[in-house]
Amino acid sequence: MKSKTVKGNWSLRTKKFGLPSLFFICVFFFLAGFFGASLFSESQEKVYYPRPRARLLDSATEETEYNLLTSGESGDNSITLIPFQVLSWKPRALYFPNFASAEQCETIIDIAKEGLKPSTLALRNGETEESTKGIRTSSGVFISAAEDKTGTLDVIEEKIARATRIPRNHGEAFNILRYEIGQKYASHYDAFNPAEYGPQKSQRIASFLLYLSDVPDGGETMFPFENGLNMDGSYNYEDCTGLRVRPRRGDGLLFYSLFPNGTIDPTSLHGSCPVIKGRKWVATKWIRDQEQDDHDV
Numbered sequence: 001m002k003s004k005t006v007k008g009n010w011s012l013r014t015k016k017f018g019l020p021s022l023f024f025i026c027v028f029f030f031l032a033g034f035f036g037a038s039l040f041s042e043s044q045e046k047v048y049y050p051r052p053r054a055r056l057l058d059s060a061t062e063e064t065e066y067n068l069l070t071s072g073e074s075g076d077n078s079i080t081l082i083p084f085q086v087l088s089w090k091p092r093a094l095y096f097p098n099f100a101s102a103e104q105c106e107t108i109i110d111i112a113k114e115g116l117k118p119s120t121l122a123l124r125n126g127e128t129e130e131s132t133k134g135i136r137t138s139s140g141v142f143i144s145a146a147e148d149k150t151g152t153l154d155v156i157e158e159k160i161a162r163a164t165r166i167p168r169n170h171g172e173a174f175n176i177l178r179y180e181i182g183q184k185y186a187s188h189y190d191a192f193n194p195a196e197y198g199p200q201k202s203q204r205i206a207s208f209l210l211y212l213s214d215v216p217d218g219g220e221t222m223f224p225f226e227n228g229l230n231m232d233g234s235y236n237y238e239d240c241t242g243l244r245v246r247p248r249r250g251d252g253l254l255f256y257s258l259f260p261n262g263t264i265d266p267t268s269l270h271g272s273c274p275v276i277k278g279r280k281w282v283a284t285k286w287i288r289d290q291e292q293d294d295h296d297v
């Protein structure tokens with residue numbers, strides 16, 4: 001029978017090769033298995049595990065020499081490196097540590113101090129100043145880059161354009177805000193829903209916040225609906241919850257109010273928690289889908 005023949009063959013072969021050859025065969029397969037596995041796991045690591053991949057990215061920023069191309073008329077003959085951390089994809093929120101220097105932040109605060117007024121709200125249909133009292137209690141001032149004779153806002157605006165990859169003339173003037181102890185901004189959207197605010201000439205795509213001061217306690221920017229949290233209708237718009245970003249002088253926060261398809265991202269709801277200790281200064285740049293007529297750069 002067939003199975004018998006096979007068995008017979010096998011025993012014949014073992015006898016023929018003898019013990020030494022059997023030993024070498026075993027060693028061979030052991031080594032092949034060992035190195036094969038390590039090769040395999042190495043190639044897997046590069047693709048899937050965050051640690052080695054992060055290391056690769058690091059070395060790219062620190063050691064790589066770039067061979068530049070000839071740029072177009074409006075391009076650069078240098079490489080721009082602006083480090084950032086992805087805080088969330090729902091909403092798309094990115095953190096830019098050390099975006100501005102301490103001196104730049106101080107200069108912007110000095111410029112803003114003179115013009116501060118109580119912040120206002122864009123009113124929905126049917127809302128009045130009285131009915132919306134207490135939602136936004138900060139003081140603020142709008143200043144365009146061109147109005148700042150120190151040139152600081154010009155430099156920051158240019159850097160924001162690079163970080164967002166959206167041309168400068170899509171930005172509104174800087175809104176520079178001060179929150180004192182207890183002051184806050186209840187959760188809201190930066191984008192204007194036409195159903196609530198009426199037809200819009202242009203829409204806010206993204207917001208870039210530059211924190212100008214450290215805040216020892218409170219004052220976080222919060223995203224209460226991050227990753228679908230609190231979206232069951234139970235959320236109280238004053239509650240400081242969800243993804244919270246602590247203000248640190250010189251650091252930037254970018255988030256998108258619209259999905260790539262242009263509809264409003266519900267998870268972009270955000271607010272400013274009350275300041276508990278210290279004072280919060282922040283420069284906000286709202287970026288729109290249309291060029292801004294009044295933009296002077």
Ligand SMILES: *[C@@H]1O[C@H](CO)[C@@H](O)[C@H](O)[C@H]1NC(C)=O
Pocket residue numbers: 259260261262263
């Ligand atoms: C737009 O994109 C979002 C997120 O991908 C999706 O949930 C939504 O259904 C889209 N809306 C339209 C009108 O395409």
